[in-house]
Amino acid sequence: MVRLTLDVIGKSKNHFKKKRGLSFPEYLKTLTHLHLSGKNIEDIGDISMCRNLTVLYLYDNQITHICNLDFASNLTHLYMQNNNITKIDNLFTLQKLSKLYLSGNRITVVEGLEKLCELRELHLENQRLAPGEKLFLDPRTLLSLAESLHVLNINNNNIDDIKGLTVLKELKHFSAADNKFHRMEELEEVFNHWHQLTRMDLSGNPVCKKAKYRDCLITVCTSLEVLNGREINELTRQFLINWKASKEAKKIKNDQHMTTGQLISYPLTSDFNVGLGPHPAHIHSHANVQRWKPQQSLRA
Template sequence: MEDENGAQEAAGGGERELDLSNSHLHDLEDVPIAGTLTALDLTTNRLKDIDSRILALTGLTSLCFRQNLLPDASVVAEFQSKGVLEDLELRDNQLKQLPDLTGFHKLRRLEVSYNQLRSISGLLSLGTSNPLEELYVAANKITKIEGLEDLVQIRILELGSNRVAKIEGLETLQSLEQLWLGRNRISTVENVGHLTNLRQLSLQSNRLECMRGFEECVGLEEVYLSHNGISRLEGLGTLTRLKVLDVSSNRLEKIEGLDSLGQLEDLWLNDNSIDSWEGIYESLQGPRQSLTTLYLHNNKVAADPMYRRKCMEILPNLGQLDANYTRRT
């Protein structure tokens, strides 16, 4: 026996989902667009505008316009479904500014990475009490973190591969769990101490010379700081929940500051300047039992003929050393 929704759909012949991804479409002129659609996927086509029939849909909850040729998305403000749309993806187009999002009261996920945006201040149009939880704005031309003060429910913020020089504008984001700021121009870790729910922090490929600044983010489980200019491991004493620490491709000369990391599982130290075993055993006592993955290649210490054996002696539960799995007899 059909449930009520199923009976209504069958009676009306209404289509709920339409997947037109990878269809090489230049327009939708010959494509039927059912007025009953709730999900539409237009990934990887050659579309330069949004068909007026899409604007007229009233029950659309998910729209993916990924990898097309949109130069402008201002017509999004005319969506008849703005009151119910939950997922909007405009990734990999040619957008130079965000559309007006006034009235999008149920939007939970917004993806606008790989465009030509210079500002995200337009996010203020979402208004207060919006439910946005995920925001992706990677690989644009953003220079300043702004317009986020009303996004109090946001959990994931992706701003990697932009031109951001300062961490700011996050004061109200108490629910933030993931912060991705890799490949920017940040030289100081600052203004994140209030983010006590933060689980993942990525600042790889920036301009950091010091890793202090996130000591109060005691919920951190993963920290990524590779490809910076960090010369010392520090500021880790309070991060007792840390499971992954990536400080590869920096300027470290020794291993230290890991005493309290009793849950650390993955430690990436490759491509640094660690040239001696002196102090390594003592420094790894904190995570000695928990560490299962260690990367140390491209340090002078890794040239030791006894390198593999010594690492396994220090870390009894090591399962992977560099790119190789270890075997114990």
């Protein structure tokens, strides 16, 4: 088992470039970037002497638990993708964190980020989930990120429902390729709230097989510049927006026409078509005919 300690940092050829006149402890205090990817690290020990860290690279290791980072109050970038992490926790003190990379782990619930008010990017793609499992995003965490999050990547996580993401109104880049989205109406409902969105990737979802799904999303996300890796031509966007507006106006006009027609025809129906019995004049006429019928001649 490899435990991340100060000794591991000292033995790393990438790091202990001792500055002239500095002892090792003094050197550690000057570190702002720590590169320890691919070192078979399974656990994070006490490295609190690196108190000025702003960027920490721990990807491609064997870490199972996020811990002992509470000292790093200046940390802005944390790279922990491709480890064995199952739970997001112990990050509440990292209030300057702006980019968090946790893709390729074993996370099933996105939680524990409620204190990270500066978080701009969250990368969670390709979690190694058990068969039938899907990534769940805790509503409390989403609400806490509503004003800060600009980039969200949840590719390939068996997700089939994104209604909870509606609160993320500051999103600019959204990647959700290779999931299970199939209801266009649900997507429209969410995207109607994302007025800052410029890039989106939904490739590999069932909804992409629906007719004119791309045209529909372009008219809903009016700020979108790139969809599924393809740029959106501004002339095409305006044409589709105008076409949609014309179609909706025509529908409203038809609905109004049908409503007016119903109001005019309804009294006519009630007067003449409903079974209210024969007209009194008809009854009177019939009675007269019966009384007028001549008697049979007595001379016959």
